[in-house]
Amino acid sequence: MGREPSTNGQARDDERPVSANDGPPALDPDEAAIYVDGLAKTFGSGEDAVTAVEDVSLAVAPGEVVGLLGPNGAGKTTTIKSVLGLILPDAGTVRVHGIDVHANPRAAYEYVDAMLEGARNDYWRLTVRENLRYFAAIRGQDPDAVADRHEELLDHLDLAAKADTAVRDLSRGMKQKVSLASVLAGDISVAFLDEPTLGLDIESSLKLRTELRRLAEERGLTLVISSHDMDVIEDVCDRVIIMNEGRVVVDDTVEDLLAGFETRGYRITARGGSETALADLEDRFDLTDVQHTGDRLRFEVAADTATFYRLTDAMEAHDLDVASVETVQPDLAEVFVEMTNGTADPGGTSEEDGSTTREAPANRSPASERGDRR
Numbered sequence: 001m002g003r004e005p006s007t008n009g010q011a012r013d014d015e016r017p018v019s020a021n022d023g024p025p026a027l028d029p030d031e032a033a034i035y036v037d038g039l040a041k042t043f044g045s046g047e048d049a050v051t052a053v054e055d056v057s058l059a060v061a062p063g064e065v066v067g068l069l070g071p072n073g074a075g076k077t078t079t080i081k082s083v084l085g086l087i088l089p090d091a092g093t094v095r096v097h098g099i100d101v102h103a104n105p106r107a108a109y110e111y112v113d114a115m116l117e118g119a120r121n122d123y124w125r126l127t128v129r130e131n132l133r134y135f136a137a138i139r140g141q142d143p144d145a146v147a148d149r150h151e152e153l154l155d156h157l158d159l160a161a162k163a164d165t166a167v168r169d170l171s172r173g174m175k176q177k178v179s180l181a182s183v184l185a186g187d188i189s190v191a192f193l194d195e196p197t198l199g200l201d202i203e204s205s206l207k208l209r210t211e212l213r214r215l216a217e218e219r220g221l222t223l224v225i226s227s228h229d230m231d232v233i234e235d236v237c238d239r240v241i242i243m244n245e246g247r248v249v250v251d252d253t254v255e256d257l258l259a260g261f262e263t264r265g266y267r268i269t270a271r272g273g274s275e276t277a278l279a280d281l282e283d284r285f286d287l288t289d290v291q292h293t294g295d296r297l298r299f300e301v302a303a304d305t306a307t308f309y310r311l312t313d314a315m316e317a318h319d320l321d322v323a324s325v326e327t328v329q330p331d332l333a334e335v336f337v338e339m340t341n342g343t344a345d346p347g348g349t350s351e352e353d354g355s356t357t358r359e360a361p362a363n364r365s366p367a368s369e370r371g372d373r374r
């Protein structure tokens with residue numbers, strides 16, 4: 001989104017490819033599907049006060065697919081629930097397709113829905129098709145009028161064969177897909193999906209990823225996805241927003257994030273050299289995973305191009321023959337861990353099965369009225 005790199009209070013080295021937001025989002029509030037500017041929310045007061053989000057700004061264009069990541073407690077759910085109108089922020093603007101969510105929640109709700117608690121969203125005694133009809137109906141649509149679209153949805157999500165089966169009789173992976181279908185049944189244009197591929201086998205997960213991309217590209221569906229599975233994020237998302245401690249610390253395309261890290265790592269194997277030579281190199285360069293056995297020295301090094309050439313000069317001066325140099329390809333999980341100061345758990349959900357089971361806030365809108373009625 002062309003923002004200037006910013007540390008946002010994070011300790012980081014100078015080379016880290018970050019573009020997080022300090023300032024208003026780059027998109028026009030009326031053009032963005034999701035527009036959040038200066039969002040802040042503190043729960044409780046006095047000694048018990050917990051600042052969940054602090055000056056969060058982000059924007060998502062129509063049809064864009066964004067991964068929202070962060071460790072537990074980073075503020076993702078608070079941000080999402082603020083966009084859904086389920087939480088009243090202390091400060092900031094939240095718009096969905098230009099509509100101020102808190103000034104006009106009903107109008108904003110026309111566009112947006114979320115799968116935050118997986119299969120818990122659905123009515124387990126109803127069949128798959130009945131769930132779709134129900135969720136379309138509560139969004140004010142005539143289920144008969146949208147039946148063709150529902151059949152297409154069932155088809156694309158490989159649910160057609162189970163359309164007349166009660167949700168409670170389905171496997172966990174199928175329930176997950178029904179949950180997604182129920183969210184999409186109401187013909188919304190913005191969806192928040194928490195762990196959309198949870199419980200799916202590899203083949204179903206890959207198919208679902210393709211389907212999510214298709215929905216974004218062909219139907220212009222705007223998606224914000226949280227997941228522990230970085231492969232899913234890499235496969236499906238155009239852009240990644242990483243939150244930590246209530247702030248956005250990264251907002252960049254997946255491509256640029258990985259490209260920025262790509263030049264930083266080399267795995268070098270060399271022959272010759274002494275312990276003194278190694279000690280000198282370790283002193284002057286950021287070597288990791290060092291293995292020195294007999295005549296063979298192998299290590300990884302984080303280096304920009306200039307540093308890399310200084311290193312190879314130093315190796316030559318120590319009579320070390322470089323046998324091979326490989327670029328160490330980072331993946332999104334590594335980027336995530338580094339950006340959140342070593343915190344693991346990319347999806348940030350807390351339960352073993354990855355579902356979020358926090359109580360819904362008191363300020364409920366229709367989006368929170370479903371769920372857990374089996």
Ligand SMILES: Nc1ncnc2c1ncn2[C@@H]1O[C@H](COP(=O)(O)OP(=O)(O)OP(=O)(O)O)[C@@H](O)[C@H]1O
Nearest residue numbers: 043050052071072073074075076077078348349350
């Ligand atoms: N209703 C609430 N009352 C008090 N504190 C809350 C409430 N909701 C969230 N918090 C706190 O705000 C902080 C941010 O929580 P939030 O749920 O937004 O983070 P998250 O990134 O979604 O985390 P997780 O991945 O664990 O769900 C946490 O410290 C959390 O304990």
